[in-house]
Amino acid sequence: MDFESPHQDSITIDNLTFYSNFDSGNMCRVEKFGQNTYEIFVCPDAASAGFNSYRTWFYFGVKGFRKATSVKICIANLNYMKVFSTPGYRPVWKCTPGQSEWQRVPGEAFYEPGNNGFYRYTWSFDINHADCDYFFAYATPYSYSDIMKSIKFFEKTCSPDVYFFREIIVLSIDSRPVELVTISCKCNFLDAEEERISGLFPEINPRCLVGKKPIVFITARVHPGETPASFLLDGVFKLILGNDPRGQALRSAFVFKIIPVLNPDGVFNGNFRVDQNGVNLNRCYADPNESLHPTIFAAKAYFQYHSQNIKYYFDFHAHASKRSCFLFGNALEMEKQIDNQLLAKLIEINTSYFEYSECDFSEKSMSSKDPKDHNTKEGSGRVALYKLSNIIHCYTIECAYFILRPLHPIAPPIIYKTGKRFLENTNDESVQIVQVFNRTFFDNVSSGIMIAILDMEKINPVSRLPLSVFRYLEAGKEWIKARILAHYRLIGKNCSRLNLLKSEGRAERATVLPRLPERKVHKMNLITPIFNEVSSSTSQNRVLFSLGRMMIAQDTRRISSFPRLLRPLRNHS
Known part of the structure; x- marks a missing residue:
């Protein structure tokens, strides 16, 4: 281990x-160069x-900059991460007072x-505000104290017909409260209280x-540095607590159980992926x-x-490996x-x-090992929790830190x-605890996740599905079935080929199944049921969209596999 100063410190040069002696700060040393x-x-x-991994998260403030000067800042001891080398990545900054967003x-x-x-990451910065504290961070911070303030804010501003109940489900290792929030319509509850569970709910309330x-x-x-998870959660709160008819439908049809922060000690200490003991908590659910x-x-x-009553489970995360959310x-x-x-x-x-x-819905994604700690995703x-309850809709949501522009039309x-x-009201003028330049992006993703539930349950009062290529849910199911x-x-064909090679004695090196072709980087595309194998250059195979009505020019030689898939659409035209 490197014998470094504590990660939350104050240094004058x-x-x-x-300084980084605040919630979620991380900076241990400064040198003039x-x-x-x-x-x-x-x-x-x-x-x-005693751990020496994940040098990724940085968050610090600077006092004393003079106006109209230019400074160069270098983070000098980072671990390798692909995101730092991508052209679209930049650290974030703000100054108070002056530029609070x-x-x-x-x-x-x-x-x-x-x-x-x-590795070293260097950028230049012009100082345009005098007598301000400047802050720089790996990504937009969302500290533990900000999370608690946001919960309190949403509790105060929710509609009168909303049941919004906060309680402390447990204390962390460092005795920080971990809150559980229950949200639904008031009419969706009995008069009786839930039972107390051994080891949980330490307060006598x-x-x-x-x-x-x-x-x-x-x-x-659960991973402290994945701050987009908290911004997604803000979007969920705004939708299900607001006056949007889809939010009203959600809280009428479901009871929401939300734990906003699973690793409060890691968040407070400025960690990126683990808790204060170096444990990746998202590998501890099995036992x-x-x-x-x-x-x-x-x-x-x-x-x-609650396993018998849970219909959907979402664990919000963030990633920096792909161009989209998935x-x-x-x-x-x-x-x-x-x-x-x-x-x-x-x-x-x-x-x-x-x-x-x-x-990714593969078996490999359920059992692969982390490259650093070698713990499996089991x-x-x-x-x-899927193995515990056998529920179908059990997901890890991976949100990008930043996406420059929409990836496809809807x-x-x-x-x-x-x-x-x-x-839709695209101008969000609501007060936010953490002000960030791309708040609309996070709200768009979180509302898309929640509205998809309404489409899935066929209870969406305001839907995009009728004007999409599928027009109705059953056509979407047929398309998914065809893809599966x-x-x-394809896997069966690869298996047959492998068995043939083995029978002919030519499979010494083919000890595993051939890998499926990797996805190609694709341009902005319409959401379409046409498989990627169909060449977009064939002018006869074009899809015309007009208020959800789909017209496909026939080319039986190239798309012979589609008549059965598209038959339900023709029957409902």
Whole structure:
């Protein structure tokens, strides 16, 4: 381990004070390197416990900058992460007072190998505000205290007909409260309170009431540095607590059980992926220890208590590996898998920033090992809670930190009863605890996830589905089924070829199944049921969209596999 200073510190150089002694801060050392150039050193996750991994998250403030000066800042001891080398990535900044909204750092930035196996990330910055504290971070921070403030804010501003109940489900290792929030319509509850569960709910206060509706169970921030998870959760709160008819339909049909932060100690300490003991808590669900993993123990115990009534489970995460938002689902038997994957396709129909083609429902994603700690995903919330309850819709949602523009167009929503177009309110003027430049992006993704549930349950009062390529849910199921069967046929063909090679003695090197072709990087595309194998250059195979009516020019030689798939659409034309 590197013997470094504590990660939340205050250091003064040249009348400038660099500090990270606040919630979620991470900076352990500062050195001056040339004129107005400063090297910042970050602390690894759980350094106080002897760990030396995940030097990724940085968050610090600077006092004393003079106006109209230019400084160069270098994070000098980062671990390698692909995101730093991508052209679209930039750290974020704000200054108080003056610029309280988090923005991306403008201008060029450089990522290069440094000393001792570390990497350096450097950017220049112009100081335009005097007498301000400037803050810089890996991504828009959402601290533990901000999470608690947001919950309190949503409780105060929700509609009178909403049942909003907060309670402390457990205390973390460092005795930070972990809250459980229950939300639904007031009419969806009995007069009786829920039973107390051994080891949970340490305060002697009234419990929440017993719900009468299916449950949507949501957790977030098991990995501290994945701050988009909290911004997604803000979008969920705004939708299900607001006056939008889809939000009203959600809280009328479901009871929401939400744990906003599963790793409060890691969030507070400025870690990126683990808790203060160096443990990846999202690998502990299979057998959590009540003393070592109290938050995971509590989440699993409460999930098990309600397992018969839980319909949907979402664990909010963030990623920096792909261009879009996507999800991990479980590999299920055929009929269940259709519904399992259909929800992902419905999310794509409802948000421009989510791509079904990037989602992973493979058996490998349920058992693969992490490259650093070698723990398998069998201990993740998605896999362990599925095995505990056998629910179909059990997902890990992976949200990008930043997406520059929409990835594909989506159909406008229409009101089912009248058939008229529904005008969505795209100007969000609501007060936010954490102000961020791309708040609309996060709200769009979270609302797309929630609205997909309404489409799945056929209770959406304002839907995009009728004007999408599918027009109705059954056509979507047929398309998903065709894709799954095509995937199985490809695997079967590869298996047959492998067996043939073995029988002929030519399979010495073919000890595993051939890998499926990797997805190609694709341009902006319409959401369409046409398989990727159909060449877009064939002018006879074009899809015309007009208010959901689909006309396909016949080319029996190239798309002979589609008549059976499209027959339900013709019957409803």
